[in-house]
Amino acid sequence: MITFAISKLGFGHLTRQFALCEAIRSLDDSINFQFIISDNQYSFFKNYFAENIILTDTSFFSPCITLSKADTVDIDSSIYSFQMAIDFDTQIRNDSEWGRVLENTDLLINDIEFFHNSIARKMNIPTVNISNFTWSDLLKPYANSRLTRDIMNYERMVDFNIKLPLATACESYDDDFEELGLLARKVDTNKLNKLKRSINTTTARILITSININSSYQINELISILTLDYLVMVPEKLFLNLNLAKENDNLHIIPSEYLEFQNYIQIADLVIGKAGYGVVSECLSSGTPLLYWIVKDIVESTPLSNGIIQSQMGEKLKLSMFEVIDQILLLIRGKYHSTEIKNKVIAKRILEFL
Structure with missing residues (x-):
């Protein structure tokens, strides 16, 4: 089974993994999938999950950027969320939940998320990160250096990084990544x-x-x-x-x-x-x-x-x-040059880790 651990910050992280999921299915339709997402993401896309028999689990804490209004990030609340994630007691509570959820996982795909990487490593689960930014990049201008360093250490506990187009610096990748192209839903x-x-x-x-x-x-x-x-x-x-x-x-x-x-x-x-x-x-x-x-x-x-x-x-x-x-x-005068979608290229590379 492939498990997707997806950021709850908006819907774009989820829809691009839908695209990857379909590309993987086109190469191997025997693979089962599990999506770990927020309640809000599930409620918005529940018809997709019902049709594709994809499991979900949203029962544990996951740090995230906090929006105070539709167009403003609440910096203090966001930093507090990530400090809570690094807190020892929070780790203990979450470790058992992640261990249960990842029990039958053969490959873990992260979209931005990092908090469970140490558990996946203990369970010998190969982990691939797919991202156009990292949490440590976003927090670096606002949080203290120790917090961002701790988050970067978690982010580095993966086997492979795929850096998507239009990305931030992704400093925690340490130049250990591949750029395979655009991951996006195709037109029906x-x-x-x-x-x-x-x-x-x-x-x-x-x-x-x-x-x-x-x-x-x-x-x-x-x-x-x-x-x-x-x-x-x-x-x-x-x-x-x-x-x-x-x-x-x-x-x-x-x-x-x-x-x-x-x-x-x-x-x-x-x-x-x-x-x-x-x-x-x-x-x-x-x-x-x-x-x-x-x-x-x-x-x-x-x-x-x-x-x-x-x-x-x-x-x-x-x-x-x-x-x-x-x-x-x-x-409005006309279309621009389009960028080719590389879903299947990314899917083939990921399947090498199964």
Whole structure:
């Protein structure tokens, strides 16, 4: 059995491992899988797990960055979370849980997570880390050196590191890693064709994925302006939160049960949202330009923004309303060069450790 231990910070960590899981299945359909995720991740993607008979377990403590608001990291709470993880009593409580969960594991795949690496090593379970950042990278500007050093020591207890594109320094890798390419969900051709038929329009399609706003204007005003000339696609949850007018012909509501956003990203002429890795990678693979909200006080934003801008894939959105509209008009003109997905290449390399 392959066990995935996945960061609970957002959904992009989970969706890229779905992509890896499917690639592994295409090479060997006899392998069983277990996903260790948060309750929130499970509730959002429970239909996927039900269909694929994937086990989950969320009963133990796992440190994570804390968001005080949608666009701001709570530094003090985040540091406390990781200090708790290194605490001796917390380790004792978690060791028995991890030992139970990993009991039948033949290969462990970490997406950012590290806290259980010492247990996996004691159990002689080969461990592969797949990451575009490390926790020690994110905490280094804010936490004391001893805490980041302790976390780095845990992060180093793996057999193999895969560094994904648009990554931070990943200092704990110590140059012991491989860069095998982009890991992202692939477009479903049948579903894509259905979407194109159902959203048949001669105007440009703009997909708004989230409202992590770090500016003075209101998202409602932006959508109102955009729908005068373009078709705007928004998730149902976002639609309900914003209390938008349902009778707007240029507003397409994405049903809450639709989870494969890569298909919407593919048909979009522009994506607006938070620069989470899931959205970033799927924009890169489709060649769709991305205009994104800034997240305050998180080091990941800097290398992500640099990478996207260098690839002409997005712009920082900390502008006036008129500047935002100007940026949209510039970006909406066409697709950019797409980045090839390397899911199967990564899967083949990982299977060498089984």
